[in-house]
Amino acid sequence: MTATLTADRAVRAPRVPVGRGYRFELVKVVSQWRIRLLVxxxxxxxxxxxxxxxxxxxxxxDTLFGRWMLATGWAGPLVILGFAGTWALPLLTSLVAGDVFASEDRLGTWRHLLVAVRSPRRIFVAKALASLTVILLLVAGLACSSAIGGLATVGHRPLVGLDGHLLSASDAAGKVLLAWVCVLGPTLALAAIGLLGSVVLGRSPMGLLLPALVALAMQLAQMLPLPVAVRLALPGYAFIAWNGLFADPVQLGPLLIGIAVSLVWAVVATTLAYLLFLRRDFTNLTDDGLGHRALTLGVVPLVGLLAVSVPVVAAASGASGSGIEQDKVERSVATAFAHLYRMQTDQLHRPAVTEAQVRASAACHKGSVTADAQGPGNDWRCVVSWHLPGVEAPGTAVYQLDVTADGRFMADGDGPKEVNGYFLVRTPIGDAPNPLWQFDGNVELLPTSKG
Incomplete structure (x- = not known):
């Protein structure tokens, strides 16, 4: 009789609220020495x-905005952001989200946790929220720390945009913050993949490495000459597309598509992890994951999502081919040259000119292809022409371009030396290299009204 009453009381015992379980899981995660070191x-x-x-x-x-780190404190956070999207954030999501469920398998504490919480659903929600909180804390640390370092060392100064136009210090601050917010989308996608790997693979180290491996595969894919629709359909494209915020006009299309795709991947991967977690047999001490069923239950749905995303993105954006076309390259180079020529004129204390007065234009070709050239490569060559008020003969300058598959290019001056050669100019903050010597730019991969 006593045993029956005890069993009834155990059955009727209230489940632990999600908030209390979240606090418990957050303390468990933060108490790990490696997490404290990461923070x-x-x-x-x-x-x-x-x-x-x-x-x-x-x-x-060779890093985007790296050449401007001596000119403004807002270049540093962007350099760190480029590194974080490539290496830091995938590794951080692996170490946090990729281990949040697997740690219970290694310690053999699932039965104790289920007895205490009495709800697998609440356990999943608490663990997911705790890992998300830690990841957001790590991302905030990267952003705030890099901004503080740059501002303390260089100062709150204007930033040269990706197409050569000058952003005020306050405008640069807002866009740097927005860029860090935008990469939360692909970070959430990798975190969800980490949750899925932790649930499916159990104590296997592959679950811990899954987000990093997925991120590495996406980076390799971005280096290949893939169609732009395939690039946009990858959940990590927003790690690259934030640079469109620093163009004029702002290139929002690829960024918004990249964020939307990332969030869809985050929802799908988290839902898969949740459903598969509820199917776990916690009464079987030898069951620490789905093992050989991981391919069918975890990988195949995500591959199917990618297969569906490509045609949807292509239809919604109108993207086709590589997106790198001759007229787009010419327009981007001419725009950046006009902005930077005006900056050089101010630095050399010459009569002021405007971009409209300069009327810069570019004629580009790729290798031996002089018409309808397209695609990435380091064999692009551009001849820029411009005009000065009161001067009949146009000026010309030659640039060698290295255009990457994601649309970014680096223009290297190839003469005349007086225009785009290497020499130092005096600026209010000290001597700096000639702004027309080398500069970065970005080609809009999606169709534009101007194109």
């Missing part, structure tokens, strides 16, 4: 790196 590193290392690089004469010019 400490994310809130200190970026500031140290940005401050150190900003005091050097050699800058990471």
């Amino acid at each position: 400490l590193a994310c809130w200190i290392a970026p500031a140290v790196f940005v401050a150190g690089v900003s005091q050097q004469s050699t800058l990471p010019v």
Whole structure:
């Protein structure tokens, strides 16, 4: 009789609220020494790196906005953002979300947790929210630390945009913040993939590495000459598309599509993880995941999602081919040259001109192809022409272009030396390289009204 009453009371015992379970899971995650080290590193290392690089004469010019780290404190957070999207955020999501369920399998504590909480659904929600909180804390640390390091070392100064136009310091601050917010979409997608891997693969180390491996595969795909619709359909494209915020006009199309695709992947992967978690047999001590069923239950739905996303994105955006076309390259190079020519004129204390007066235009070809050239490559060559008020003969300058598959290009001046050669110009903040010597730009991959 006593045993029956005890069993009835156990059955009728109230389930632990989600809020209480969330606090419990958050304390468990934060109490791990590696998580504490990650938080400490994310809130200190970026500031140290940005401050150190900003005091050097050699800058990471191969990184987007790296060449402007001596000119403004807002370039540092963008350099860190480029590194974070490539390496840091995939690894952070792997170490947090990829281990949140697998740790219970390694410790053999599922039965104790189920007895305490009495609801697998609430356990999943609490663990997912706890891992999301830690990931957001890490991302906030990277953004805030890099901004503090740049502002403390260089200062709150204007930033040169991706097409050469000058952003005010306040405008640059707003866009840097917005860029960091935009990468939360692909970060959530990787975190959801980490939850799925942690549920499906159990104590296997592959579950812990899954977000990093997926991110690496997406990076390799972005390096290949794939159609632009395939690029946009990958959940990590928003890690790249944020640079469109720093063009004029802002290139929102690829960014919005990338964020939308990332959020869809986050929802689908989280739903799969939730459904598969509810199917776990927690009474079987040897069951630590789905094992060989992982391919069918975890991977196939995501591959199907990618297959569906490609035609949907292509139809919605009108994207076709590589998106890198001759007229787009010419327009981007001419626009950036006009903005930077005006900046050079101011720095050399010459008579002021406007972009409209300069009337810059570019004639580009790729290798031996002079008409209808398209596609990425380092064999693009452009001849820029411009006019000055009161001067009949136009000026010309030659550039060698390295255009990557994601639309970014680096233009390297190839003469005349007096225009785009390497020499130092005096600026209000000290000597700086000639702004027309080398500059970065971005080709709009989607169809535009001008195209």
